[in-house]
Amino acid sequence: MTTRSANFHSIADGVYAWQPQQRGWGLANCGLVAADGAALWIDTPYDRTLAGEFLARTRAVLAPGTEVGRIVVTHANGDHMWGAGVLPDAELITTREALHHIAYEPTPAQQQALLDGLDRGEDTGAYLHEHFGCFDWSGTPPVVPDTVFTGELELRVGDIPVQVSSLPPAHTSGDLIVHLPTRSTVFTGDVVFGSTAERPGDHPVHWAGPLGNVIDAVERLLDTGAETVVPGHGPLLTRADLRGHAGYLRYVRDRAHALHAAGATAAEAARTVIDENRYPELGLPERLLVTIGTEYRHLDGTEPPAMLEVVGRMAHLARQRTRAAADRAATAATATATA
Template identity: 55%
Template structure:
């Protein structure tokens, strides 16, 4: 799998790291905030050390003379936004308190590598190898946040004000957004999986929910007044792009409630939505299993976290079903 990272200027002192291809598991976006006279900051890190080193190499020429990257702001605890920060061992890692619990819940790099490369031939392992086998976690050490907060936190990267706001539970239990008010930019993390007519993306995959919380987080992004939104995956968005994503989320919430009320399981609901093909341009349709399972837990009033392997197994099953259908 060929993975490129383009570090593009989007505002004064602000760069977006956009991963191409823009669709697929683990191909996350991020950003670089550069002070004219001091240290810089990353917003999120790539999935493995190799990609982290490439991002660092692209970032270094953009820094002030003698400056380094002292801070990594992590929008949530999934490895594809965190693990590449291992190339900055002395950097401060900032995230929400709730993200600590998510990191403890998720497999670490060595554990995920063992699962993906186990050599087993069952459908789940074959699915994971297909989509994650191109990443290299052999020398990727776990990364631990060094500073956490609840609610909101104001920072400065040199002369640039940065406002962090916790918006979870949404994609995960501990999501945050990064607002740069002077540049009118928001880094949305995986609150938004972006798609446009010019560059289609994938169906979002949301592990926490409810969908209403994700909708509110998107509205919070619009309420900042930002003009440029960097999603966790996919192309850059303007405000109309966020509104289009809200339309998708509202559709998903309405259909989930209707199918839950009709007695369908989350898996059956995912099959039904896949068959409806309301958004045929979006890839990884099987990820509806994850998001709908999360939504069903809220509709059922369940508070206990599910077995992630069971959910992934169901997702892989739907993927092979859809592939067989052509």
């Protein structure tokens, strides 16, 4: 089961990052911008307990009387948005396009009921309990944005300008990035999943795509000139790390297109890319089923399947890979014992 601990630290004058120290589903990075008696959050943790911890750490560094008045949500996945309920009076800001993803995802109550009702002996139930069983959404109301926009939004937190830019469909149908030009810092949301040699991350998962849009978003992040990159998950990145991530995305896109042209199904293409093992340090390779499946939908012009069907495919592949690894280990142990 996923464990939960987070590091809250200053990354620039008036800018803080709240970063879970484990990798895995649902453990998103969040940000705080504070200056001159004003404060803004960038994303929120997945459930009220984690969000309460982020809020306590936030209040510990704010000047007396300062409250978090606004929350900018980079996209509408629950692990970046559902913790907003701990700040009921804050203005919640996201893209107009994010409303489509809110309609696609289950509500917190629906997700909790689904998790509670699944059989842990089945692939899907075992997978969801392993990766999401540490979260608690009971009593969490649906989160509704107060302000939506398309294009560019200029905000200020005291003397700190905050440039918020919506993106074409990429990780979801409604992503945005947050650039703090006077702090040389950018928050990427999940158009970037962080990984470094010192702290490897997980394979990205992209629901909307196409991957060309995700790559363009990374190039747009580089164009900001920011030196500090806060990805949606994983460690802080440098510009060199960001370029490396673009290389990963191009590899997955190019292999998906080549395998599609060769007649492979999306599932066959995902398994092929996983078996090529170009990025062995990354966890959760089953997520390539989603990302490559998304790319295939753009190539074929088909609609996305139901969320639970997608999760079921990932769960089945993860279980197959776990069993295959166990069989290989057992075979190796037997060979050593009889040698």
